[in-house]
Amino acid sequence: MADTTAAADSARPASGDRSARGRGERASGPPFRKPRWPRAYAFALVTGALFLFSWLGQFLFQMTVAGNQASQHGQSFAWAEFLPEFLASTFENWQSEFLQLVWQAAGLALFYHWGSSQSRESDERIEAKLDALLRERNLDPGNP
Numbered sequence: 001m002a003d004t005t006a007a008a009d010s011a012r013p014a015s016g017d018r019s020a021r022g023r024g025e026r027a028s029g030p031p032f033r034k035p036r037w038p039r040a041y042a043f044a045l046v047t048g049a050l051f052l053f054s055w056l057g058q059f060l061f062q063m064t065v066a067g068n069q070a071s072q073h074g075q076s077f078a079w080a081e082f083l084p085e086f087l088a089s090t091f092e093n094w095q096s097e098f099l100q101l102v103w104q105a106a107g108l109a110l111f112y113h114w115g116s117s118q119s120r121e122s123d124e125r126i127e128a129k130l131d132a133l134l135r136e137r138n139l140d141p142g143n144p
Contacts, residue, residue: 055090062086 034040066085067077134140 058090058093059086062089 038045062085063077063082066082070077
């Protein structure tokens with residue numbers, strides 16, 4: 001019985017053997033280590049911070065304008081009037097930005113799918129290079 005296990009062990013590749021990786025097996029080595037939470041989500045954290053900073057700026061500047069307008073008309077600042085106005089302007093900004101982004105992404109995909117002049121130009125250029133390489137090596141796919 002000892003002979004069969006020795007034969008099985010000798011048939012198994014060593015942990016550092018490159019042939020084990022070629023067959024889809026995982027070679028031994030240090031395990032994958034996830035980065036720490038702030039580093040892993042740094043882009044989202046910076047984007048969120050910029051969003052909050054700009055939204056706070058919009059809030060403060062719009063509150064200043066509303067307060068100035070109220071004082072010019074001899075009225076006092078009213079939160080009940082300001083908050084709906086602030087939220088309406090916020091959603092108008094977001095709506096225009098999201099519509100612009102969606103149009104750019106969807107329009108690009110649509111025009112690329114239809115084969116705009118830019119996408120056809122690159123395909124024709126690749127085909128011309130491939131034809132030149134085939135002619136250079138005396139290979140003609142039309143005449144096998």
